[in-house]
Amino acid sequence: MTQRHTEACPIAHSLNIIGDRWTLLIVREAFGGISRFSDFHKRTGIAKNLLTDRLALLVQEGVFEKSDIGERGVRYAYHLTESGRALLPVMVALHMWGNENLFGDGEEPVLLVDRTTGEPIQSMAMLTSSGASVLPENIRRRPGPGAPALKTGD
């Protein structure tokens, strides 16, 4: 098994779930409406044993929920939970980075657009609770309320 990060960092913990070659492709398909094992397999090309493992972990971690949709006999569907749907900004950010940095302007294989206007998504803004947009160079990491040192009173 792959080593599990225990470091108190949300990125490290996220990577325990989505930090591999395939998981975000499964999630991509789920955002596109795919819900069945055989369809995830066909559309991503992932090996079946790996898909079984990844879906089990995603269900365990609350990213997908599994339900029996068999009318005669058992057949499962996998749907994104609220936590799974919350991965959308991660997907969009990765999509845009790949287009801009691995394909380049005019070579994008897939675009993300607003279906109401047809306009492509061009950027992402990071906002504070007051709605202010934060410049990349002004972002800093700070210990949060669950930081280990704070929790033990150090």
Place this chain on the structure above:
Amino acid sequence: MTQRHTEACPIAHSLNIIGDRWTLLIVREAFGGISRFSDFHKRTGIAKNLLTDRLALLVQEGVFEKSDIGERGVRYAYHLTESGRALLPVMVALHMWGNENLFGDGEEPVLLVDRTTGEPIQSMAMLTSSGASVLPENIRRRPGPGAPALKTGD
């Protein structure tokens, strides 16, 4: 070696570079100002052989640039390129997802804040070229100018 995605999808191609347990922790440290092999090793806990492999790939793919900073003898520093720094929205999105979905309100080990105001980053907005914010439910995937079918004139 891990299988390389060839599918014409920016997410799949991005995963060829950052789709593993460790790479985004190396990138996280680089955003924090770390540039030396020994420091990446110490701060992430990644095995040295894996770190060597990942840094070589990141340099090859244009995410990091490697420079000799040795005064007497060879010593390398690894810095994010413009393409590497463009990973910031991916890092922020993953950080926020982890905090909200794996730790939860009041348990966040690390927060991202605007250093000019101290306010934590709370959300990310997806914007079109006209500056309009796109609702998650309105995002659609569309073939881009580099889509295989379009390129071959089908």
